[in-house]
Amino acid sequence: MSGSDQLSVVFSALADPTRRAILAELADRDATVTELTAPLPISMPAVSRHLKTLEHAGLISRTRSGKLRMSRIEAAPLREAAEWIERYRRIWDTSLTRLDAHLAAVQAAGRPTDRTVRGPAIPDSGSPGKAHDKEN
Numbered sequence: 001m002s003g004s005d006q007l008s009v010v011f012s013a014l015a016d017p018t019r020r021a022i023l024a025e026l027a028d029r030d031a032t033v034t035e036l037t038a039p040l041p042i043s044m045p046a047v048s049r050h051l052k053t054l055e056h057a058g059l060i061s062r063t064r065s066g067k068l069r070m071s072r073i074e075a076a077p078l079r080e081a082a083e084w085i086e087r088y089r090r091i092w093d094t095s096l097t098r099l100d101a102h103l104a105a106v107q108a109a110g111r112p113t114d115r116t117v118r119g120p121a122i123p124d125s126g127s128p129g130k131a132h133d134k135e136n
Contacts (some may be wrong), residue, residue: 006058007084010077013057018042019050026060026073033069 002101013019022036037047054060058077063070 009057010081013053019054030072033109
């Protein structure tokens, strides 16, 4: 599978909160399906289906030792996803830095910003004042 297609599979697998919870457990230690099912409000077959999705995405690997089938987190696909996101974070940070510089220049020039601009005062027509005095 090409890099961008694999990235789509990884993000699709990460989109589910149950799979993210499973990955969080596996980040601490390798675990069996039974161990992964314990903290979750779903059945063991449902956890097994989530594990198959994570394995297909390359986010985990599974090994069998006798009757035990252990799941282990795989860092490479997560690193690739993080690197992809990092490129866009840098773009966002650059935009925010430019905005900060612009606002600082506006404030240094003494020009009002949207927060400091005040419109014309509108007299309160319900209170006695000049408008009431004119009627007399």
